[in-house]
Amino acid sequence: MFYRENGQFKSSYAADQQLLPILQDRVFMVALVAFAFVVVPLVVSDYVFLSLLIPFLILALAAIGLNLVVGYCGQISIGHAAFMAVGAYAAYNLVLRIPQLNFLIVLVLAGLVAAAVGMLFGIPSLRIKGLYLAVATLGAQFFMDWLFARVKWFTNYAHSGSVQTAPVELFGWSIDSPQEKYVFLLAVLILFTVIARNLVRGHIGRAWMAMRDMDVAAEVIGIRPVYAKLSAFAVSSFFVGVAGALWGFVHLGSWEPAAFNLTLSLNLLFMIIIGGMGSILGSFFGAAFIVVLPIVLNQLPQFLGIPMSTAMISHLEFMIFGALIVFFLIVEPHGLARLWAIGKEKLRLWPFPH
Amino acid sequence: MARNWPVVLLCAALLVGLALPLATGASPPGFYVEVLLGGLMTGVLYSLVAMGFALIFKASGVFNFAQGAMVLFAALAVARLAERMPLWAAILLGIVVMIALAFVIERVVLRPLVNQEGIALFMATLGVTFFLDGFGQTVWGSDIYKIDLGIAKEPVMVLQGLFQGGILINKEDVAAALVAVALVAVLALFFQKTATGRALRAVADDHQAAQSIGIPLNRMWVIVWSVAGIVALVAGVIWGSRLGVQFSVSLVALKALPVVILGGLTSVTGAIVGGLIIGVGEKMAEVFLGPVLVKTFDLAGGGIENWFAYVLALLFLLVRPQGLFGEKHIDRV
Amino acid sequence: MSQRGNPIGEVILSVEGVSLAFGGVRALTDVSFEVREHEVRAIIGPNGAGKSSMLNVINGVYHPQQGTIRFLGQTYHDMDPHETALAGIARTFQNLALFKGMSVLENILTGRNLRMRANLLLQALRAGPALREEIEHRERVEHIIDFLEIQPWRKTPVGRLPYGLQKRVDLARALAMEPRVLLLDEPMAGMNLEEKQDMCRFILDVNDHFGTTIVLIEHDMGVVMDISDRVVVLDYGKKIGDGTPHEVRASQAVIDAYLGVSH
Numbered sequence: 001m002f003y004r005e006n007g008q009f010k011s012s013y014a015a016d017q018q019l020l021p022i023l024q025d026r027v028f029m030v031a032l033v034a035f036a037f038v039v040v041p042l043v044v045s046d047y048v049f050l051s052l053l054i055p056f057l058i059l060a061l062a063a064i065g066l067n068l069v070v071g072y073c074g075q076i077s078i079g080h081a082a083f084m085a086v087g088a089y090a091a092y093n094l095v096l097r098i099p100q101l102n103f104l105i106v107l108v109l110a111g112l113v114a115a116a117v118g119m120l121f122g123i124p125s126l127r128i129k130g131l132y133l134a135v136a137t138l139g140a141q142f143f144m145d146w147l148f149a150r151v152k153w154f155t156n157y158a159h160s161g162s163v164q165t166a167p168v169e170l171f172g173w174s175i176d177s178p179q180e181k182y183v184f185l186l187a188v189l190i191l192f193t194v195i196a197r198n199l200v201r202g203h204i205g206r207a208w209m210a211m212r213d214m215d216v217a218a219e220v221i222g223i224r225p226v227y228a229k230l231s232a233f234a235v236s237s238f239f240v241g242v243a244g245a246l247w248g249f250v251h252l253g254s255w256e257p258a259a260f261n262l263t264l265s266l267n268l269l270f271m272i273i274i275g276g277m278g279s280i281l282g283s284f285f286g287a288a289f290i291v292v293l294p295i296v297l298n299q300l301p302q303f304l305g306i307p308m309s310t311a312m313i314s315h316l317e318f319m320i321f322g323a324l325i326v327f328f329l330i331v332e333p334h335g336l337a338r339l340w341a342i343g344k345e346k347l348r349l350w351p352f353p354h
Numbered sequence: 355m356a357r358n359w360p361v362v363l364l365c366a367a368l369l370v371g372l373a374l375p376l377a378t379g380a381s382p383p384g385f386y387v388e389v390l391l392g393g394l395m396t397g398v399l400y401s402l403v404a405m406g407f408a409l410i411f412k413a414s415g416v417f418n419f420a421q422g423a424m425v426l427f428a429a430l431a432v433a434r435l436a437e438r439m440p441l442w443a444a445i446l447l448g449i450v451v452m453i454a455l456a457f458v459i460e461r462v463v464l465r466p467l468v469n470q471e472g473i474a475l476f477m478a479t480l481g482v483t484f485f486l487d488g489f490g491q492t493v494w495g496s497d498i499y500k501i502d503l504g505i506a507k508e509p510v511m512v513l514q515g516l517f518q519g520g521i522l523i524n525k526e527d528v529a530a531a532l533v534a535v536a537l538v539a540v541l542a543l544f545f546q547k548t549a550t551g552r553a554l555r556a557v558a559d560d561h562q563a564a565q566s567i568g569i570p571l572n573r574m575w576v577i578v579w580s581v582a583g584i585v586a587l588v589a590g591v592i593w594g595s596r597l598g599v600q601f602s603v604s605l606v607a608l609k610a611l612p613v614v615i616l617g618g619l620t621s622v623t624g625a626i627v628g629g630l631i632i633g634v635g636e637k638m639a640e641v642f643l644g645p646v647l648v649k650t651f652d653l654a655g656g657g658i659e660n661w662f663a664y665v666l667a668l669l670f671l672l673v674r675p676q677g678l679f680g681e682k683h684i685d686r687v
Numbered sequence: 688m689s690q691r692g693n694p695i696g697e698v699i700l701s702v703e704g705v706s707l708a709f710g711g712v713r714a715l716t717d718v719s720f721e722v723r724e725h726e727v728r729a730i731i732g733p734n735g736a737g738k739s740s741m742l743n744v745i746n747g748v749y750h751p752q753q754g755t756i757r758f759l760g761q762t763y764h765d766m767d768p769h770e771t772a773l774a775g776i777a778r779t780f781q782n783l784a785l786f787k788g789m790s791v792l793e794n795i796l797t798g799r800n801l802r803m804r805a806n807l808l809l810q811a812l813r814a815g816p817a818l819r820e821e822i823e824h825r826e827r828v829e830h831i832i833d834f835l836e837i838q839p840w841r842k843t844p845v846g847r848l849p850y851g852l853q854k855r856v857d858l859a860r861a862l863a864m865e866p867r868v869l870l871l872d873e874p875m876a877g878m879n880l881e882e883k884q885d886m887c888r889f890i891l892d893v894n895d896h897f898g899t900t901i902v903l904i905e906h907d908m909g910v911v912m913d914i915s916d917r918v919v920v921l922d923y924g925k926k927i928g929d930g931t932p933h934e935v936r937a938s939q940a941v942i943d944a945y946l947g948v949s950h
Binding site for chain 3: 012017198199204207209210212213214216219220221235278
């Protein structure tokens with residue numbers, strides 16, 4: 001009844017091409033952002049920040065990045081955690097070696113380094129198709145794992161191979177408390193979400209989707225596969241590299257190469273399959289899901305009075321992840337994002353479905 | 355032929371690399387042969403797992419990422435069952451478990467996803483991987499388990515007349531390699547000579563055509579997934595007896611992926627040759643190239659065999675996208 | 688066809704002695720023909736005559752072993768699909784090759800990609816020039832949407848459209864490239880009579896309104912003969928006839944090919 005676009009006529013193509021063409025969506029989005037910035041920091045406990053919101057914000061960013069290359073451009077990657085690692089170690093070395101550098105510049109540079117490395121491993125996508133690329137990106141994963149564990153320069157000759165970071169400082173603002181971290185990450189995520197939306201609505205986004213849907217036809221129409229695929233890898237790795245740097249500096253504080261291993265890559269894939277491939281919103285759903293599920297699993301047995309070991313819970317988590325992937329692929333290949341869209345469609349017609 | 359020169363060049367470079375430690379005198383011949391044999395033995399295992407993989411790909415078009423998880427799952431099953439019964443019984447029971455698994459996967463995953471695109475099927479096997487990892491550890495436990503094949507592990511000295519100091523080989527490794535070779539041969543025969551094998555090849559060429567001449571697709575899938583499961587079990591048992599049954603076994607088994615890429619996705623010959631090339635290549639690289647790298651770049655240890663297989667496969671891909679024995683694909687519009 | 692807006696002009700595209708083989712199978716043998724500006728040129732022949740291969744050679748998907756292609760005064764030994772698109776050749780596909788994850792509007796907009804210049808950074812920020820460019824090209828595309836009468840389905844995912852409409856979107860996408868030459872690969876295959884008539888009308892309108900030179904393939908002689916200026920007939924990869932529909936229809940070789948006289 002209240003969610004309608006009746007009477008909202010677009011009189012120019014510019015109006016029709018806005019980020020959110022329906023008025024109610026715009027109002028809702030503004031309210032949501034205001035709520036996230038103002039209300040959440042006041043009411044939420046440190047525990048929720050540290051174990052839920054902060055990981056969620058960073059993983060959502062990484063999932064958007066992976067979604068750009070897998071969901072939008074159709075190029076499979078099972079090694080994206082490697083590019084997160086590149087971002088994290090690039091940021092670590094930049095901060096270490098050029099201490100006076102502003103952290104925002106560090107983030108951009110770390111993203112650029114990750115983009116360059118991502119492009120390098122994307123080169124095989126020009127000669128090979130689809131699933132072969134899975135192996136190439138898996139190789140990237142194992143190679144990067146090895147590189148950061150073995151080449152001492154990257155970890156500044158740390159004896160244990162693990163690196164430590166000081167709290168991030170930005171224009172004299174030390175981002176130290178959970179609230180501050182949350183606000184900073186939220187701002188970064190919103191910025192990158194808008195960028196991602198802009199890109200997929202622009203001609204580069206259409207080139208990516210064209211490559212995904214029908215590559216021969218895309219080429220005949222004049223889209224250059226080299227440019228489309230490599231740009232997807234580069235932009236995707238940029239996003240993921242920034243996410244990696246944030247994961248290291250803001251979330252972990254200190255980490256080992258194993259923090260960015262194959263399991264993380266597979267988790268990222270899980271997020272976009274569950275959330276929705278080729279959907280920015282879906283990346284948010286997927287990230288939320290993967291953060292919330294373990295906490296629910298930890299609380300639920302206690303709540304129900306069933307004793308369960310932590311090991312058992314983590315095994316259960318894997319089984320649920322696996323079952324959900326298969327379930328979604330069979331029942332709703334477009335993931336939670338499609339379910340959301342269907343719900344919204346129903347709301348638009350409610351209460352008169354005909 | 356002229357187009358093949360990059361492949362020839364790459365192979366030549368590989369051979370030169372292989373000969374280098376001997377030619378420069380960096381390695382005594384006896385030690386060199388030991389490393390070579392070690393590589394071949396690992397290679398046979400790679401070939402084995404890769405054949406299971408190629409079978410599945412041929413028959414159902416599924417790029418099975420769960421191959422590694424299947425190896426771990428089977429090894430866990432055998433290790434834990436063997437605590438309660440003789441090894442042979444544990445292996446038999448393990449085979450039954452793997453066949454049951456094939457039935458379940460066919461029914462729950464493959465049948466609902468029939469005619470989906472390759473990428474969706476691949477992601478489904480990702481789900482299977484997650485599930486098997488969790489399920490295996492729930493049912494069988496998550497510690498490190500031992501499998502004792504009952505063959506003495508002490509090394510034996512052979513060919514003392516030929517090489518100074520002789521060559522050390524492990525009896526168990528030899529037995530394992532022989533089993534693997536036998537299985538590879540059986541599989542190759544099965545594929546080339548039996549009616550089921552021919553039917554499988556027909557399915558691989560054209561699903562719809564195969565179905566229309568009365569080949570039951572679903573049964574074929576169960577068969578190939580069962581075969582892949584049994585192969586995974588054998589590989590898992592052999593690896594388990596060497597490394598202990600633990601999570602890293604599933605990562606080792608993932609090397610079947612670069613192997614099939616190098617050999618050509620749909621080729622059984624390719625899987626065998628690819629396995630041997632990668633087994634030998636990475637072992638040689640680890641033993642001879644590794645220390646050189648560590649010294650030159652002051653690395654914190656070797657371990658290049660973790661990624662060498664992938665890099666090798668990628669190099670081959672860049673010069674020959676269809677792999678060594680794969681068929682060239684022509685796009686139709 | 689006398690009262691058309693654009694009189695038939697000079698030769699714009701010529702295929703000279705093209706031979707193509709896959710492995711040992713010959714798909715095309717020494718095929719030559721010319722296409723004049725603004726004309727509607729049909730390539731017909733029975734199934735397997737090499738018609739699709741011919742189109743694929745012209746737009747660079749297949750590379751011939753022998754022969755050359757002259758387009759707008761340039762000589763090419765083989766074409767590359769991207770280069771071909773830049774030069775001004777567009778095509779539609781026999782088995783629909785639309786981007787099924789995108790809306791009708793987005794599909795047609797991909798045809799403008801070739802002409803869109805805004806770099807990655809401008810697009811990321813949707814800064815002035817990028818936005819202006821989007822709107823400018825959107826206007827062009829809307830014109831084509833009006834022309835082909837697909838306004839109501841603008842925002843619909845193409846996968847949900849009926850077959851005949853999808854064919855029209857395919858045509859719209861090719862038109863969005865503003866090509867000099869438009870290749871149509873069996874534009875009427877699988878259509879009912881009414882849809883065929885619609886498609887014929889659109890093809891003639893495109894030719895008339897935009898002045899686009901049209902090369903189309905069909906294996907069904909009927910409709911094609913009515914809308915084509917000149918016809919090439921292929922059989923077993925060889926040219927067996929070339930001329931006006933009237934001449935071709937009278938040719939003994941063509942009649943034999945269609946009636947299946949053994950070779």
